[in-house]
Amino acid sequence: MTNILSQVLKEILEDQQTSDEKIIKYMKKYPVLCEKHPKSINLACETTSFNEREKVLLRFEYLINMKSNIESNIISQHDGDVTVGELLVNDYIKNVVK
Secondary structure: HHHHHHHHHHHHHHHHOOHHHHHHHHHOOOOHHHHHHHHHHHHHHHHOOHHHHHHHHHHHHHHHHHHHHOOOOOHHHHHHHHHHHHHHHHHHHHHOOO
């Protein structure tokens, strides 16, 4: 499922339609994924600038890979949570505090 989600998110991010058009299109095309991952799908649909699309795609791929590593017992749930938490703090919190 994570590989499919990654492919769909990439497809959405590469789509040049408006956010509203993408939401309608992909809700019809991938209703199950939209139901299971609404926030990820909406974020991908609402991301419009090229730089933001690249950043969001890299973030999605990182999180999906981390989830796969946890499910495969390559990394523990705790270590995965800590690693992702540190990444998010460094990207969002520390940039706001500066």
